[in-house]
Structures are given as C-alpha cells and as structure tokens.
Amino acid sequence: MSTVRDMLVELTGMPEFAEGIGDDADLSASGIDSGDLVRLVLLIEQRTGAEVTAEDMDGLSTIADYEKFVAERGSATPADGA
Template sequence: MSTVREMLVELTGEPEFAESIGDDAELSASGIDSGDLVRLVLLIEQRTGAEVTTEDMDNLVTIKDYERFVAERGDASAAGSA
C-alpha cells in the first residue's frame, strides 16, 4: 500500500475505502471531506518534513498527485536535513 493510502487509512480507519480509490480519482469527489484533506496535508508535513503551501494544495487533487509530491518533496526535505 502506498504512503498516501496508508495515511488515508489512518485518517478514515477504513482500509477498503483507501484501496478502492483509483490513482487518478479526485480525492474530494471520492468521499473525502475538506477536513480530512487538511489532516492529510498535515500528516504529509509531519512525516516528510516538507512544507505544503497553498499553491501546492491547489495542485494536489489525486492520490497520484499526493504520491508524486511526497516522493519529490519528501526526498528533498530528507536530503536538506542530512
């Protein structure tokens, strides 16, 4: 299970729900409310050390978008703190 899907399971408590969302599906149209999206962003910041800006949030729509962000920014943040 991907990092973002694991975070969704943590937020929703429903592994079946997180697994049922397609990589290209819009999270907001998949039953995730705005509060869960904010909590997802906070988890990403906490776990990766990467800051998620308002502009970033505008571009984070699908699981694929979130995964790409975590892969790119998470790696950069880890390298920057080493």
C-alpha cells in the same frame, strides 16, 4: 500500500483507500472532505518533512498527485522519526 494511502486509511478509518480507490480518482469525489485534506497535509508535513503550501494544495487532488508530491519533496527520513 503507498505512503499516502496508508495515511488516508489512518485518517479516515476507511479501508477502501488501501486499494479500492484509483490513483487518479479525485479525493473530494471519493468521500474526503476539506477537513480530511487538511489533516492529510499536516500528516504529510509531519512524516515527510515536506512543507505543503496553499499553492501546492491547489494542484493536489488525487492520490497520484499526493504521491508524486511526497516523492519529489519529502525527505528520506520522516520528521517525527516514525
């Protein structure tokens, strides 16, 4: 399972995010609300060390978008050591 998918399952408690939602599905249309997106961004920042700006968030709408962002901007070592 992908890093972002793991985080989504953890945040929402919805196992559908493990494999039931396509990589290119819009997260907002998949049951993720704005609060969940903020929590996802905070978790990404905490675990990968990548800073996610408001401008970045404007371009992130799918699991694939978030995965690409993490791959390009995240560090090899999580910020919290987890």
